[in-house]
Amino acid sequence: MTSLPTPPPVLNPARLRLIASCPDRVGIVARVATFLAERGASITEANHYHDTHSQWFFMRSEFEIGRGSPSAAEAHSPVSAAADDAALLARLAEEFRPIAEAFGMQWRITDAQQPRRVVILVSRFDHCLAHLLHRRKSGDLVFDLPCVISNHDDLRPLVEWYGVPFHHVPVPRDPAGKDAALKQTAALIDQAAPDTIVLARYMQIFPPWLCERYRDRIINIHHSFLPSFVGGRPYHQAEERGVKLIGATCHYVTEELDAGPIIEQDVVRIRHSDTIKDMMRLGKDVESAVLARGFRLHLEDRVLVHGHKTILFSE
Amino acid sequence: MTSLPTPPPVLNPARLRLIASCPDRVGIVARVATFLAERGASITEANHYHDTHSQWFFMRSEFEIGRGSPSAAEAHSPVSAAADDAALLARLAEEFRPIAEAFGMQWRITDAQQPRRVVILVSRFDHCLAHLLHRRKSGDLVFDLPCVISNHDDLRPLVEWYGVPFHHVPVPRDPAGKDAALKQTAALIDQAAPDTIVLARYMQIFPPWLCERYRDRIINIHHSFLPSFVGGRPYHQAEERGVKLIGATCHYVTEELDAGPIIEQDVVRIRHSDTIKDMMRLGKDVESAVLARGFRLHLEDRVLVHGHKTILFSE
C-alpha cells in the first residue's frame, strides 16, 4: 500500500450523528466506519464502549458529510446535490438500514445542527426554568421551545418575557380532575410534537401511559442525591438525617417513581447551621446545574439508555 | 474607660480547649470569657453556635494559658507555679464546675498538646489503616496508638513495620464464638484505655454494650454516601442502581447500624465503564480521605454531638 486516494474536500458539510447499540461481535466498527468512509464522511468524534457484563456494544459517531457535492462513493450511493439535510438524513438512514438489521442494532442518525424540539413543564419553583431560558437566550443551550406548560400561572411573566408561549393547566387533587388535567397536559405536549420533555421541578407524577409514550425522552430533575431521600421533601429528610452533603439527580422518567436511569448527579456541602431554607437555596444552584448538564448531554445524543442505567459518551 | 490594665505576657503557655453545650440563655459567652480572662487566658480561636430549633447553645474555645507564671487573676484563682499541665487542667475544671452547673452544661476541658489515645480496629482492607499509619508517622495526624486489633492476621506486617503492637482476635460465625471474640476484643480495648476507637474498615458489628461504653467515641468509615446503600456491599448496590457518584461516610457508631451521627462525607465521580472493582479502587481513596478528615476533626475537639447530628466547628 504505497498511496491512498485523496478524497475531495468536503464543502459546506452537514454535521450528523450515528448512535447505535447492539449485541457485540467482531467487525461492527469496521462495517460502520467503512459505510461512512464510502460516503466521504469525516469523523470528528467517536466513542465505542463494550459492556462486558451484558456483552452489548454501544457507539456514537459524529461526522461531517458533504451536502451538495457528490461523495467519493457516488457510484453506488449518489446523494443528490439538491437534497436538503432532511433528505440527506433519510437517504443515509435508508442506506444504513441493512447494516443495522444485520447486527440487530437499536440506532438512529440525527442532525447535529437541527435544534431539538423541547417542551418544559414546571410548577412554582422557577430556578431550573430560569436557568434553561437564560442559557437558551444566550445561545449556551440550543433547542426549540414551542411552549412551557405549568400547573400554576405564577411563571407566565417570566416565560413570556423570553417570548415563549405559556400554557396553564391546573391539576386538581381529586382523581377525576387530575386525570382530566393530565390528559389535557398530554394533548398540549403532543400538539407541540416535542422530541424531549423536561420536567424542571414539575410537582406532578406523570401517568404510566405518558411515561411510555415518551420513553427515554422525559428528563426530570430530582432535588436529592438519589437513591437517598426518594419521594417528597428530600431536604427535610436530609436535615433530619444530618447529612453533610445534599445533591440533585437528573434522570429519565419511568413508571417507577424516582427510579429511572440516572443521567447526571452532583452534590454541594452544607453546614450544621444550614436550615432547610438554606438547603433549598443551595439546592437550587446544584439542581439547575445538574439539570442543565444532563439536558445538554441528552441534546447532544451522548446518553444511551441500557436497561435502567445510562452510558454517557461525554468526550 | 480610658485605659486597660496590660496583662503580663503569657510565658510558656499551655494550649487548652473548653467545649460546652447547654440550653441557651443570655450571658453564657460573657461568663465563660470572663472566667478565662480572669485567669489570663488568651483565646486563639472560638466558635459559638445557637441552634434555633432546639434552643441549644454550643461553644468551643481554644486558648493559651500560663503554665508556671501566676495569672493576672492570681488573687482569687492562683495556679501554682509548680503545677504540671494535668494539674492545671484539673484545677481549671474544678474552678469551672460551678459555672457549668449553673448553666446546665455538658462540658470538658482538654489539653490540645496531649495526644489522644486511640485504638484502631481493622479487618482485611488496609487502605484506611495504611493512610492513618502513614499520616501518623509523618506527623500529619498526632495521636497515641497503643495497639491495632484485627479479626484477621493479614495486616500484622504492615502494623508492626510502623512499630505498633498488633492483636489478632478471630471472630467466628457462631453466636457463642462471636460473642466470646467480641468480649475478648473489648477487653483488649479496655486494657489500652483509649480515648477514641477507630473502625478502619472493621467488618464486624459492635454489640450495643460496647457502643454504649464508648458512646460518641467510636468512629466508623462506611463505604457509601449514607443514607444511600446502608448495609452490606454498597458498591454492588451502587452499580445496580447506576449512580454517577459514589461516596463515603465517617460517623459515630451507635446501636443502630449505619445510623449514627455523621461527621464527614464526600463523593467521587464514576463512569459507566467503571466496574465494581473500579468503584472499590476509587472508593478506597475517598474512604481514606473522609475517615482522616473526620478523625482529625474529632481529635481537635471540633465535633459536638447533638442528638443524632453533629455540630462541626471547623474554622
Next chain:
Amino acid sequence: MTSLPTPPPVLNPARLRLIASCPDRVGIVARVATFLAERGASITEANHYHDTHSQWFFMRSEFEIGRGSPSAAEAHSPVSAAADDAALLARLAEEFRPIAEAFGMQWRITDAQQPRRVVILVSRFDHCLAHLLHRRKSGDLVFDLPCVISNHDDLRPLVEWYGVPFHHVPVPRDPAGKDAALKQTAALIDQAAPDTIVLARYMQIFPPWLCERYRDRIINIHHSFLPSFVGGRPYHQAEERGVKLIGATCHYVTEELDAGPIIEQDVVRIRHSDTIKDMMRLGKDVESAVLARGFRLHLEDRVLVHGHKTILFSE
C-alpha cells in the same frame, strides 16, 4: 454560684452584628461578651480568630437584642422603648465606643435585617447580573438595588424587567472621554449612596480614586483562578497553556489590577475537546456561582479584610 438571674425573655428582638479586629490581648472576648450580656443580648453565632503571624484578633458576633422592652441592664443602659432600630444601633455604638478605643479596634455594628444598598456595574456579559437579579427576586439574596450602571445599553431590557433603574454611561476609548465617563459613573454611584459596589463583569478599570473611595466595598468577579492568567482574555491563556481546570475569583478591588484581597474561588473541569467557546460557557456558571457566594459572605459581614488577605467567618 448556686443560681443565675433569669433574664426576661427577649420580645421582638433586633438582630445585629458586631464586627471587630484589633491587636490581640487577653480579655477582649470577655469585655465584648460582657458588654452584650449586660444589655440582654443573646448571641446566636460568634467566631473569633487569632492570627498568630500578625498577633491580630478578629471577631464577629451576631446577636438578638430587645427592641422595645427594657433590657436586664436597664439601669445603666436604658434603650428607649420608642427607639427604632437605627436609634438602637446608634446607641449601642455610642456605648461600645470606649471599649473599642481601649483595645484599638477597627469595628462596626450592623443591622442584620437591614438590606444593604448595592449598585451593580456590568458591560455586555449578562450571566452574573442575571444570576444576581434572579436570586434577589426569589429572595435568596437580600439587598436593595437602587440602580444598575452599564457602559453598554444591551442589558437594559433585562434590568428593567426586574423593575430596577438602568443607567447607560458609554465609556469612550480616548483618555479624556474615558475620564469624563468614569466621573459620570462615579457621580451616579455616589448619588445612589451604596454600601457596596458589585462589578458583575464590568470591563472597565476603576480609577484609583474610585477604588479608594469605596475601599473594601467594591467586589469584582474575575474569570480566572487568580493569580493564574491575570489581565485580559484568561480563557485564551488557559487554552494556550492546556490546563485541565478553569476557575473564577471573587475579590475586592484595589488600585492594583487583579491583586485585591480574594474572597472566594472555585474551579470547573474542562476536557481537551473544550474550545474557548466551551470554556466561556462553563466559566459563566462558575463565575456566577463564585460571585454570588462571595457577595453573600460580604452582605452577611463575614469577610474581614486583613492586609491583602481576607478572614472568612463562614460558619
Next chain:
Amino acid sequence: MTSLPTPPPVLNPARLRLIASCPDRVGIVARVATFLAERGASITEANHYHDTHSQWFFMRSEFEIGRGSPSAAEAHSPVSAAADDAALLARLAEEFRPIAEAFGMQWRITDAQQPRRVVILVSRFDHCLAHLLHRRKSGDLVFDLPCVISNHDDLRPLVEWYGVPFHHVPVPRDPAGKDAALKQTAALIDQAAPDTIVLARYMQIFPPWLCERYRDRIINIHHSFLPSFVGGRPYHQAEERGVKLIGATCHYVTEELDAGPIIEQDVVRIRHSDTIKDMMRLGKDVESAVLARGFRLHLEDRVLVHGHKTILFSE
C-alpha cells in the same frame, strides 16, 4: 446484505491497544477498524477525536484478539498458534505499518496485560511514593518497579519494606558534582530500561539531555495549580497571595521548567486559619491523588501528547 458471517469465538484472547495520531482525512477509522476486524479483533473501547484547530486526528482502540486460534482472516494474515504475545504484537505492528505510513501516523501498539517498567525518583517527601507503593502492592496500580532512586537515603526503609531495590545518589550543589550525580542517576535509569519515569517529589531539575531521552515518558507532580506559583515554594507563594484553593499538577517533563504538557490537576479548599504547614498537609493528599490519577492515565495509554497539550481518552 441478508446475513453476516459469524466469526469464530475468540478463545484466550490477548488484550492490546492501538494508539495513533495523524493529519485528519476521510477513512482513517474505517481503514483501522477493517484492519482489526480482518484479524478477528473485538473492540472493547475506542475513542476518536478530531482537533479542529490543527486538523489533527487522534485515536485509541483497545481490543481483544485471539492468541492461539487462527483469526477469521487467517488466509492472508496467519497468526501462528505458537506465537506468544510479544510475537503477536510484533506481527501486528509489522502488518499495520503500511497503513500507518500511508496516513502519516505517529502510532504504537501496546499490550494491555504487560505491566510497564517504571523507575520512581524521590527526594525526602514520602507521601507520593508511599501512595504509589501502597497502590502497587494492593493491585490498584499495576506496573513493574525495578528500582527507586533518591538523592537522599531517608526513604530506603520504606522502599525496601515493599521489596523494591533502592539506590541512593546524593546530588551535591556544585555544578561539577551535580553534573556527575545526574549522569550517575541517568545511568541507573538507563540500566533499569524503564518505559516511564515518575518524579514523585524529586527536588532536582532534570538536565535537557535527560528530558529529551525520555520525552513524553517523564511524569512529574508539581505542588501547585500550574501555571500559578511556578518555581519554588508554591505554598509560601499561595499563602502570601491569600488564595482560597491550592492545587497540584501532574505533567510531562520538558526542558522548560514547570511548563510541560499537563495531564491532570486538582485543587483543595483552604481556610484563612491554615498555615503553610497545614497547606503542606492538605497538599500532600491532593498531590498523591493527582499523581496517581495522571500516572494511571499514562499507564493505560490514555494520554496523547499534542504539542504542549494533552488529549485524554478517559472513558
